[in-house]
Amino acid sequence: MQPGRKDLWFVPLGGTGEIGMNLNLYGHDDQWLMVDCGVSFDEPLVPEYQSETAQTSHHPIVCADPKFIVERKDTLVGICITHAHEDHVGAIADLWPRLQAPIYATPFTAEIMRRKLAERGLEGKAPVHIIPTDSDHTVGCFDISWITMTHSVPEPSGLIIRTPLGTVFHTADWKIDMSPGLGKSFNIKKIKSINEESELLAVVGDSTNATKPGQSCSESTCYHGLRETIRHQQGRVIVGCFASNIARIISLAKIAQETGRYLCVLGRSMDTMVSAARLTGYWPDDVELVNPQHVGYLPAHEVLLVATGSQGEPRAALGRLAADSHRLLTLDEQDVVIFSSIIIPGNEKAIEKIVSQFNARKVKTIQVETHNLPIHASGHPNRDELVQLYQWLQPEMVIPTHGEHRHMEAHADIAKSQGIRKTFVGKNGDLFRLRPQPSIKRGVIHAGRIVLSRD
Numbered sequence: 104m105q106p107g108r109k110d111l112w113f114v115p116l117g118g119t120g121e122i123g124m125n126l127n128l129y130g131h132d133d134q135w136l137m138v139d140c141g142v143s144f145d146e147p148l149v150p151e152y153q154s155e156t157a158q159t160s161h162h163p164i165v166c167a168d169p170k171f172i173v174e175r176k177d178t179l180v181g182i183c184i185t186h187a188h189e190d191h192v193g194a195i196a197d198l199w200p201r202l203q204a205p206i207y208a209t210p211f212t213a214e215i216m217r218r219k220l221a222e223r224g225l226e227g228k229a230p231v232h233i234i235p236t237d238s239d240h241t242v243g244c245f246d247i248s249w250i251t252m253t254h255s256v257p258e259p260s261g262l263i264i265r266t267p268l269g270t271v272f273h274t275a276d277w278k279i280d281m282s283p284g285l286g287k288s289f290n291i292k293k294i295k296s297i298n299e300e301s302e303l304l305a306v307v308g309d310s311t312n313a314t315k316p317g318q319s320c321s322e323s324t325c326y327h328g329l330r331e332t333i334r335h336q337q338g339r340v341i342v343g344c345f346a347s348n349i350a351r352i353i354s355l356a357k358i359a360q361e362t363g364r365y366l367c368v369l370g371r372s373m374d375t376m377v378s379a380a381r382l383t384g385y386w387p388d389d390v391e392l393v394n395p396q397h398v399g400y401l402p403a404h405e406v407l408l409v410a411t412g413s414q415g416e417p418r419a420a421l422g423r424l425a426a427d428s429h430r431l432l433t434l435d436e437q438d439v440v441i442f443s444s445i446i447i448p449g450n451e452k453a454i455e456k457i458v459s460q461f462n463a464r465k466v467k468t469i470q471v472e473t474h475n476l477p478i479h480a481s482g483h484p485n486r487d488e489l490v491q492l493y494q495w496l497q498p499e500m501v502i503p504t505h506g507e508h509r510h511m512e513a514h515a516d517i518a519k520s521q522g523i524r525k526t527f528v529g530k531n532g533d534l535f536r537l538r539p540q541p542s543i544k545r546g547v548i549h550a551g552r553i554v555l556s557r558d
């Protein structure tokens with residue numbers, strides 16, 4: 104099954120009908136373009152939480168089964184990575200040997216990817232083209248413009264993919280943030296101009312928060328909420344967040360400076376993000392990090408710790424602090440733990456467990472749902488932002504991705520409410536035909552997940 108000159112196809116192998124492991128394909132004129140190559144965790148994160156084996160169970164990392172495109176790899180002209188989150192880039196080093204196509208990414212994303220390729224001895228073997236942000240690049244028969252959006256990581260890129268049959272806007276992960284705290288604010292003018300040059304055939308995009316009303320919270324609002332919360336604390340402040348949320352870590356770095364605390368990050372994945380941010384110029388020059396080895400010796404009121412494990416993972420930094428088994432630090436009664444993240448469905452019990460471990464030792468905890476100030480901002484668009492997008496763009500059709508079925512249905516309803524008549528809600532392995540006749544052929548392409556080996 105190959106697209107001909109009169110075909111323009113979209114085929115998701117991962118990330119449509121689920122949140123995680125994004126792997127998308129566009130096909131035209133006997134050529135395929137891959138957009139993203141991510142991983143996911145088999146959920147829930149700690150399903151065996153109540154069992155005795157919970158502390159030692161290893162959680163499998165999975166990615167989309169690439170069989171369909173591997174069988175056609177000679178016609179795969181390139182792999183574009185939209186941003187540095189694991190659900191978009193996490194499987195690149197695992198799958199590249201089977202794909203062998205050139206990779207395209209902006210500098211920060213390329214730096215995160217370089218480390219992954221180096222770990223597998225692929226650095227220098229896999230050709231990586233570093234694309235300046237907001238620039239154009241032709242890959243095979245696809246003319247691509249990289250558009251910087253706002254999200255929770257540097258250089259989140261939407262892709263305008265032009266073919267002789269029409270133009271598609273692949274949003275990837277985005278929100279409208281006029282004050283993102285990291286990089287440029289959302290460029291309304293640029294987004295509006297997408298459909299000025301030619302009719303926009305389709306928007307393929309992020310459905311994560313389509314069921315949520317209103318607008319997403321800006322990172323700067325979250326920064327103010329965190330600063331006010333941290334300012335009044337007497338003891339150590341420990342903030343749990345996702346390592347990939349580098350915008351949040353930079354907000355916390357600024358807050359550390361403003362509140363007279365030293366910043367320390369705990370967790371290998373956080374070290375990786377911080378050092379990539381440093382190398383690519385996103386880390387504020389004047390923020391020094393304290394070596395975790397020294398943090399136990401500092402006066403408590405001078406410590407701001409950022410730790411991995413906000414989903415209750417028992418072996419991550421926060422889990423170890425909760426169980427009082429962290430080799431570098433024991434928390435005291437004056438200390439506070441702030442959860443600056445959402446609860447991923449399925450992880451409630453695991454999080455509850457570490458919260459009660461902290462509370463049993465009289466360490467205070469602060470969570471998003473019960474705190475009176477904003478301490479977390481999602482990186483994805485709520486309803487009003489999607490409405491805005493479709494008012495600006497008015498594409499012929501909308502294909503919701505990056506969500507479970509209910510998120511994608513909500514996304515499609517929003518598009519319809521803005522006068523877009525064609526919406527296609529499908530899932531991994533469906534063939535979305537954009538041209539010649541817009542239609543969806545369900546389940547005609549092999550899709551599944553494979554477990555990746557990790558040491």
Ligand SMILES: [Zn+2]
Binds near residue numbers: 186
């Ligand atoms: Zn993302």
Ligand SMILES: [Zn+2]
Binds near residue numbers: 191
């Ligand atoms: Zn994502």
